[in-house]
Amino acid sequence: MRSSEESVLLTDLYQLTMLQAYFDQGMEETAVFEFFVRKLPAGRNFLVACGLEMALDFLEDLQFSADELAWLAACGRFSPRFVESLAGLRFTGEVQAMAEGTLFFADEPILRVVAPLREAQLVESRIINLLHFQTLVASKAARVRLAARDRLLVDFGLRRAHGAEAALLSARASFIAGFDGSSNLLAGMRWDIPAYGTMAHSFVQTHASELAAFEHFARSHPAATTLLIDTYDTEAAARALLALAHRLRAEGIVIQAVRLDSGNLDDHAQRVRAILDGGGAKEIRIFASGNLDEYAVQALHYAAAPIDGFGVGTRMNTSADQPYLDCAYKLQEYAGVARRKRSEGKATWPGRKQVYRRDDGAGQMAGDTLTLEGDRQPGRPLLATVMRGGRRLAASPPLAEVRAHALRGFDALPPALRSIDHAFPYDVEVAAPLRELAQQVDRRRS
């Protein structure tokens, strides 16, 4: 059986019931869907586009397996001819998208699918599932990066991420948004994301003495040891390890850092720093973890806590203060005619759209214009064609390049938006041709 990441049946029933009806009616013209976020959640000044590579993988690999088809045939909801037709279904369409790592705002599409109706509809659930989560986490992680300034930031959130794929993809999304690495080894194996790790309290507890645990660990990892010192008494552990550090140093074994994981991190860091400095171990860094998010990191920054790096987990990987985005993948055109949903509070801009971003001449973003594809506006266009005929037009960019693109985006943000506090919204103008099309569509319906 395929894993959940691979199965085409990881979709909503209604995709298949709609496809059956389209099949019965012979509706197979070109459909255009766009993925966008309706509005930024409270406390977010911008979002970071993420997940495009996984969405493209999904489209390239789209194919029902024999056992999926057998299950669909047996479930009694679909006609045999329709299920047969699914066997040959592949994604043959094109995709326009913003590059991963691009900053974006409400109503701006970050991905457009242009494909025969059945293909474009079927992929909705998983496209949203992939883009929503990674964009959510990259946007949260960006805030932690901005709060941490240039300190080391490591993703520690595997265990409380929502399942396996969330653990893996949040490591990637946070790396793109400026984290330095992850504790997640699979992310290291898959994408060469630098792996970081220390030790657990259990390691200290299995030993009769804390110092024996420290020494064993250091001898097994002579080039890279971080010792967890809060299992019993943080400052006592810091004082006790000084003699060990000097003894090991004589053998060429270096203790790089200590980790604090509980209590008042600022207080402990101040005291531990003083103990280490006073004991001739100025080179030992202090690394902190435990319930951290951008607010805690910023508070420690303003307090001038002598902390050199942070392990940030749960609250980043689950985007705990805002664990979802109000996003959608909506039909904008079918059979050459622009479409628009008008449900209360959920009306959408019709047609194929482009976003232009203006610069203030000094490298800072000055405003965006949302308009129709083909209508030229000042600035540079953010969406480009990345797939045609169901195949990528170019190889995926290296992850380091995607990360650098995101970091350049942070630098180009107006300072108010770079703060983790709520700012005035960034200016996104809706151009006249798009407004006119929306009115036309409404007139057609009323």
Next chain:
Amino acid sequence: MRSSEESVLLTDLYQLTMLQAYFDQGMEETAVFEFFVRKLPAGRNFLVACGLEMALDFLEDLQFSADELAWLAACGRFSPRFVESLAGLRFTGEVQAMAEGTLFFADEPILRVVAPLREAQLVESRIINLLHFQTLVASKAARVRLAARDRLLVDFGLRRAHGAEAALLSARASFIAGFDGSSNLLAGMRWDIPAYGTMAHSFVQTHASELAAFEHFARSHPAATTLLIDTYDTEAAARALLALAHRLRAEGIVIQAVRLDSGNLDDHAQRVRAILDGGGAKEIRIFASGNLDEYAVQALHYAAAPIDGFGVGTRMNTSADQPYLDCAYKLQEYAGVARRKRSEGKATWPGRKQVYRRDDGAGQMAGDTLTLEGDRQPGRPLLATVMRGGRRLAASPPLAEVRAHALRGFDALPPALRSIDHAFPYDVEVAAPLRELAQQVDRRRS
């Protein structure tokens, strides 16, 4: 390459660095770890144990693949002898656990692993990842079930669940906690969870008229049609479909329900109910969706909104108000000696524990006692041995049975805890033998 669900490298680096040190020191005695929640999050009166089956699958299948071992050998952090030793590593230990669907409270272990140190430590990250998420979602879904009384409840959250595994496992967890089914087809294929679905706005938009869309859909699904009526004007659509419903009924095609997905659901439901009843279509049910959670469902219940069923998505599948639990998998004993962590705010109860649950004689839970394994207390013990020698002792119970167990648990809750409002905490007493062991462990260390 293995999927993230299958890879043993979906773990934290520190598990492997600790294992290297244990290997170097020849530390291989029996370790005992327990998984528990430190405290209930605000707004939760109880939790629902969930995820055990996936944890047992993980333990039974635990094995490094050749490419995982090759990557570990090449990454430069581990000794060749150690990496070789991992090739033969399997889980050979035993597991005690609460049955899935059991209600539980803070500090009560729901799973214990007893195994050689390296095995028991290595599995930490994924065991937490599996138990945390499913328990989180089952506990949230239980609240929605309690708020919805006996109305139909369907999981609609695939798209905004955090990745593929979260989408799949949240369908299962919510079904266990009393949902009737899911839109997620893979959950249907995997576990026979009933699949529900309607249509998307895009289906209406691809048609020149809403009525044509309704008729096409109904003809393709003559036995089970739910029509989405809020794409343009909800009440206009309800009035328009009456004639269609009568015409189709004459052909034996039944419109089962209409779906509302926007605006004030109570107002729309009242008006649509009146339109349907007045038009001789009393049999058409009203199904509602859109940003629902237990609070919204309860408000609609108290307003007596004529809604027969709910599609609940994002806020349930992400447990949006509390997207994580303060849970841990902690060492409680090593080499026959009880252990305890004393980090500030994170001290744990040492030793192998059991939970006894008392009944008030009228089928209602009257209080729990947390004590040491082997110390008999009033009530019935909640943890039982489910795995020995790395193999399950019995086949997994059918999902319907797990769900029935959870529903019996809701019925046995004191009424105050069954409310979705915050209640006084349930009584969990820590027995004297456990308190004494904790003091002994502290004396040994001080």
